[in-house]
Amino acid sequence: MTVQDKDLNYPLGNTKIETLALVTNPHAGHGASQAASRKASRVFADRGIDVIALQGSNPDDARKLIREVISDGRIDALAVCGGDGMINLALQEQAGTGIPLGIVPAGTGNDHGREYNLPRDDAKEAANVIADGFWTTTDLGRITDVQGNQKWFGTIMCAGFDSIVSDRVNQMSWPHGRNRYNLAIVREFLAFHSLPFKITLDDDRVLDDPITLAAFGNTRSYGGGMKICPTANHSDGLLDITVIGKSSRIKAALAFKSVFDGTLNEIEEVSTYRCRKAHVEYTGPARPMNAYADGDFMFPLPVTVEVVPSVGKYIVPRP
Template sequence: MAGSSREIALLTNPTAGRGRGARARDIALGRFRDAGLTVRDLVGRDADEALDLARSAVADGVQALVVCGGDGMAYLAVQAVARTGVPLGVVPVGTGNDVARTLGLPRHDPAAAADRVLAGRTRTCDLARSGSRYFLTVLAAGFDAVVNERANAMTWPRGQMRYNLATLAELRVLASRPYTLDLDGRVLRTDAVLVAVGNGPSFGGGLRITEGALLDDGMLDVVIIKPLSRTRLVQAYPRLFAGTHTGLPEYEHHRVRKVTVAAAGIVTYADGERFGPLPLTVEAAPAALTVYA
């Protein structure tokens, strides 16, 4: 892309990473303009306006949409570029950065991430779709989703500590739930503490819950964690970072093209964003996204 006179859009969440978003945006913006690109510099007042700006830029024919922020901004951008062929670039600035981790992008160097866009190398990958909404990484539909819901209702503290406290609070009342899953037409009824639907392997800042999920296989990876005690869950937690939880007897894995997940009292999260209550049907959307790699 270097030397091109065509326009790209740069969508920024300036508050991402406790203010690092604005600094990273300045670095990326300078990099792009120094390379001769025309940059449409976009900042939304809220998520709805940010998505409107992204969709308008794509409709106007920008050469690429680049987001500077965390997984939430990447999620918004995916809604704008899915199935359009417009490449997505990510300059990660968030806390978890699972989208960047899944795509193999630099997570702590905005200049290096911007250079991936300038290099112009792209790859096509799958998305997961529920209705008109898409996600790139993992849909959380169990204990992890309940923790997110509690944390988002808390006003204090800020940052990762809020999620730590929410996790401790939910651990005290940990209980399995009855789930009904339709796995490519095969109905499974089971009790579980966690169900996750993965297009990619990780969520929650590197927790490899759907270990082995690939971005280009046209499949979804559904992971079920059967009932286990609080102590056993805490002991198993570190194994999620290495993906070795797959050896647990409570672990169950299915590869499908389409899944419907139903359970009472669960609001799901995808790419770290509130996605919607169960039941939900999710299906693979092969080759729906072009990204700078």
């Protein structure tokens, strides 16, 4: 069935799930995803659902397996057991196919799970949500690099200080969860200065003052609950953009603190915008400057980031 939202015109529905593909990242959550996958698989078996288990030897292999199982028409849903990075990998093949995506959160940040009110600490409950088959359509973000390569994302794309922090986080194995982001922030903050950027919005506004960071949100949080785009709505056809401008270290530290408690908009150096598309360039001296989304590396800058309405399809708890 399909129920139409009168205000946003985003379909909701329910799919009877008899066969699903379950893709697991064995490294997510420092191995916790393997245990979560076993618990979820037992729930699916108890609910009479046939499971096709997928586990690629590397990201490209995993994408190939996902692509094949979606295209051959055998499955009613795709499920991911892992973190936001694994969900992002699945989105590259699942977005726009009409196959609903279920999530068993088992990673470090779990911001998709947080956004869609999924059980984040109980794999069995998350599996039952998937087995129930209730889904909603959402917006997704899409990033295009200078060669025309494109990638989807579900939560937030970042550039600037936060992408430098993400470079650092991806080199760390300890600590776990949000504390890893906290430590990476401290380490990079000690040597940080504002960065020259040029951000061109789709209404021809140009933001070209030095910035600390820029975040482009389809959803509200990243990095394990950091509310960098606290008013973002994944079903409004717009990106929320948060820019922290040039500031002293003390003011920048206050801004970062406000990210954790959701009061970012109270900081003087913070500006917010909404648009459907933006072009993002780093204009400073030559150095690596990358765009990250869903916690993973996407492309080096410059990139164009845009929202694509109603192309996402997630299995969520029934309202």
